[in-house]
Amino acid sequence: MPVDLELTPKQKRPPGEPCCEPVVYPAVERAEAERMATVAKALADPVRLQLVDVLRQHAGEVCVCELTPLFDVGQPTVSHHLKVLRQAGVVDSVRRGLWAYYYVRPEALEALSRWLSR
Amino acid sequence: MPVDLELTPKQKRPPGEPCCEPVVYPAVERAEAERMATVAKALADPVRLQLVDVLRQHAGEVCVCELTPLFDVGQPTVSHHLKVLRQAGVVDSVRRGLWAYYYVRPEALEALSRWLSR
């Protein structure tokens, strides 16, 4: 299912013995690979990974004004990283009065986590 | 240890009640976060994630000529992705005669895997 078997028959077997036994097609199909790659991309920056790390230690929500001073990048940059994480589904946020609170959505990490520890 | 406590005192407490209880500093320090982010970045592309997926299914080595036809990108692109994965330490390769064989280095995935399933 992952890849059409007949789509790419452009590979000729070499003349002598084969280089190896035939491979198995990816167990993870394309759509699922794209979902997991999206989450991996969201974690592919040290600041974002540490942001998620802090949020995961707090079962509840964390205010952005507590998050910003933890990193040596500016406030707009932290806000940008939080947006990237939110668009990847890794975190979500609530606004209450002046403050914005962020929290991790653990289910977003599950697929990648399970695939990695397979 | 993650961040100098006195380095960023630029945050003033709001006048009323605090927005939330003080946060914990990242459990993952910067250097470790960078290492994990590097691995995450290597997995942050669907083709590379599927490449690793195929390689993980084969305990041993897999020839590139078997890998290339699995994806609908050109041979130079597959070669490039394998190089990215190798530079991130996720895979390694051996050359035997005409063929190059790639294999996963499972220890490279361990830190990220354990952090994710924490």
Add this chain to the structure above:
DNA sequence: TACGTAGATCGATGCCCGTCGATCTCGAGC
């Protein structure tokens, strides 16, 4: 020695990403 083939490298192209300073939005309190 000459040729064919596996796979790496090169150079170009177009797009995306991290960061910044500046600005905008909107709720709170006077």
Add this chain to the structure above:
DNA sequence: GCTCGAGATCGACGGGCATCGATCTACGTA
């Protein structure tokens, strides 16, 4: 209504990334 502050957005800049076609390298075979 005015002001202040938290945080989101904007525009710009510099660097990196995915992909391609073309080429290069090195090994096997005749």
